[in-house]
Amino acid sequence: MGMFLGKDLIVWLLLALGGALFAGNLMAVIRPPAAPKQEGDLEQAPRARSISMAALGFVVAVAALASLAAR
Numbered sequence: 617m618g619m620f621l622g623k624d625l626i627v628w629l630l631l632a633l634g635g636a637l638f639a640g641n642l643m644a645v646i647r648p649p650a651a652p653k654q655e656g657d658l659e660q661a662p663r664a665r666s667i668s669m670a671a672l673g674f675v676v677a678v679a680a681l682a683s684l685a686a687r
Contacts, residue, residue, distance in 0.1 A: 624684060631680035637673025641666040 619625060644661035652659060 624687065627680050627683050631677055631684070634673045634676030634678075634680060638670050638677055639673075641670035641673065645670070 641661070645663060645666045648660035
């Protein structure tokens, strides 16, 4: 029995997490919620932090894609 997704499992996980980090933070900046759900929630996400986290997620996802393409 081989490992699930072979020896590239960690790379696939990095691709998924990086992509989710990128997409989630980018959507928080582009389309914030219509109204806060609870008292104390922000009206919109902090722009600088969200953009920097989206950039980090993009770098991780691209690195994972490059690693998968190189194999």
